[in-house]
Amino acid sequence: MNLWEPALPAIGPNEHHKDPAMLKALLALLLLLPLAAQAGDADFFIAAKPNEQASLLQAWAAQPDPARLALLSAMQQGRLGADDTRKLRLNNRLRGLLDNALASHQLLSDDATLRLAAARQLQKSAQPAQVAFLDRRFAGEPDAAVHAALGLALANLQLADSNPAVRLAAVRLLGETGDPMARTRLETLLDPAVETDAGVRTAAETSLAQVKRKLLIGELLGQAFSGLSLGSILLLAALGLAITFGLLGVINMAHGEMLMLGAYTTYVVQVLVQRYAPGALEFYPLLALPAAFAVSAGVGMLLERTVIRHLYGRPLETLLATWGISLILIQAIRLIFGAQNVEVANPGWLSGGLQVLPNLVLPYSRIVIIGFALCVVLLTWLLLNRTRLGLNVRAVTQNRNMAACCGVPTGRVDMLAFGLGSGIAGLGGVALSQIGNVGPDLGQSYIIDSFLVVVLGGVGQLAGSLWAAFGLGIANKLLEPQIGAVLGKILILALIILFIQKRPQGLFALKGRVID
């Protein structure tokens, strides 16, 4: 409490001289505060008008009091206290000020990691009124990492200091960060009207060049990552097709619906887990993987046995039949689940992202999907090249009659291979449900991309699909910032058409005598 008394007169005037009535109200509030118990803060806050609430938060941020920490933490959760049922309505501005005030209070904590997070928050949000407080904490901070982070937060504010030497030190310090905000702050200092000291201006120029270099690295890494991520999604969407279309030669228009079935299975698993085992909700995507594989593979094998096997060697009829099946599946899903999209929530460990550089966050969901895609490719490759089933599949693909002569049960192999392709599509559906929409039309939006990947990669080649997916993903992401998403998509399509004209067999062609 004693923190309050000496600084009281300094709080209001620089902020609120425009509004004397409000100032008076605020001062009255502040004067009353030390007398009241801490629960009183909550009452004052809830009774105040939004403008006064903002001033109150600003004042709290400049003059933190450890006893208020609990209240501020609760407020961030939308409550006024652990056992307070009153509803707290905040808007964006108040929420921002609250984050800042809370960070200010967390600096007083004994926990170094909490202080570090608080210092990082203050780098973004600290206000000039907090300089004195930050200065004190900076001087007394024992932990090196927190000390450095606080130094940066302080440097941002010191750019406006009246002493050129302080400004110079701040500018030099900012040059060492890759913070995108630092760039704008330094840019304003280049103007002689803003920054009168020539020495500081030159230092700002050097620091700016440093910051820009660091930002560029972050940007390039970010583009490469989004390319890889898009590639992994294309790969998951196309991998099943690489088997059903690539190896078996079935023009499977219902492939997209296998993805959709996988995504809906994820939804059903989520609902079931929510209902019967809420404790395991965090891990429902893992449970969904085998379920989605089983459902899609089951439907795939059923289709193969009932429809597709009668149509081998008749591509046009297969195309029409599978397309009809896709419409039936879409309509069936629409009848069961409705035409609306269903909500598939990301579990905690798939939400948020990893902050690699100040301007580069890699979302966990995308990292996991890239890893997952590579795992699926690896498993598929092992299955096709290291198991008896794989050997049979390859034999049947290359020469059905000869394989049959050697005793390979071609019918069963066809069914299993089709099931495998569909099952992999189901796995893709689980991944897609984590980043996009889950609706009856989900498959429709991926079927074209899937065929593109398989055709571009070279029919019958897993490796081709891998390269084609990542190639398309990266090319797409390189083009998008330059010419926009719409034109980028058109250009990619045009390039693929040209490429296929030049090289109809795709990137990788099967060598040897392939029977069609």
Next chain:
Amino acid sequence: MKRRSLIKAFTLSASIAAMGLSWSIQAAETIKVGILHSLSGTMAISETSLKDMALMTIEQINAKGGVNGKMLEAVVVDPASNWPLFAEKSRQLLTQDKVAVVFGCWTSVSRKSVLPVFEELNGLLFYPVQYEGEEMSPNVFYTGAAPNQQAIPAVEYLMSEEGGAAKRYFLLGTDYVYPRTTNKILRAFLHSKGVADKDIEEVYTPFGHSDYQTIVANIKKFSAGGKTAVISTVNGDSNVPFYKELANQGLKATDVPVVAFSVGEEELRGIDAKPLVGHLAAWNYFESVENPVNTQFVSDWKAYAKAKNLPGADKAVTNDPMEATYVGIHMWAQAVEKAKSTDVDKVREALAGQSFKAPSGFTLTMDKTNHHLHKPVMIGEIQDDGQFNVVWETESPVRAQPWSPFIPGNDKRPDYAVKGN
């Protein structure tokens, strides 16, 4: 290409078959009412509930004895988010089913596609969604907001201290007529407020776009240059991946608020709303507004959804276009009573000045000349339960300016409806 035309042929023939089976038995004692909303495709997320709302309203009117002593009979068709199919379906409604009025369309591109049909056949369309203006057909009544009833107040709010005092604006939209025109108006408006071109960025994505990584990275980069707000005219289910990406890349509403013109309670049903708390939407109605008319409206809708066993009925919500549909149908019914006829020309005349106590808590009036409703403007922040907390609203309904003064040449446009405009 082949696939698409096949789809079209299939749906068309299937629906014609269905029509022939079901609707030819009814006698002439009813008034037929067309409902033209996409029940499949990328817009189904938004439009399906409008169809159900229209059916509920019609049921309620019938329960009170119908209109002019006749029952209303709904004719529902599915144009499947396919713009040319909208025109075919509306022609079918007007010529084969001979409906007295059509309630329908969401996207402006679908409205533009049916407009020539309605003008040619002198039909009557009620359009329930906020849109870009620049249109005033004698055959259409617009019960959604014009830009000055939604987009411009929203940007004014972002500029205010309470809204975060944004200095830079990232205009993100789906690539079609509504976002492009709205952004043209907003750019002119921002210019008039002294925002320079370097502080405005305009980006478009195709319908159904699902990869927002690059765009969110660009928003982040852009926002480093000063307090930024995103103005989103992204339509349909693309909103889900966009908001998911925003949350995953750690862009919070306190740093960069996103104000959306096409995201309401219904769209948020498909998203986990917790990471979105604080993002904004501008509409003329929210489910959370508190007044007796709205309490009745919301409970009617929830009961209807449960009774009809609509998908997700336990979590049924109302939203602005649903309210506009509800108001539109009631106003049309009132006008038919007043005109004592369903004749389009007589109903059009009777509609001018018609008023209705709406769930938004205001009495809305159909303008005497410009075919638009006078509407209040509200700005809401997303709450963690997927509802909106109204943070700002106008004191009274605002008259629509379909011809935005921020587009050059509009000062010469007449303030009444003319064909072919």
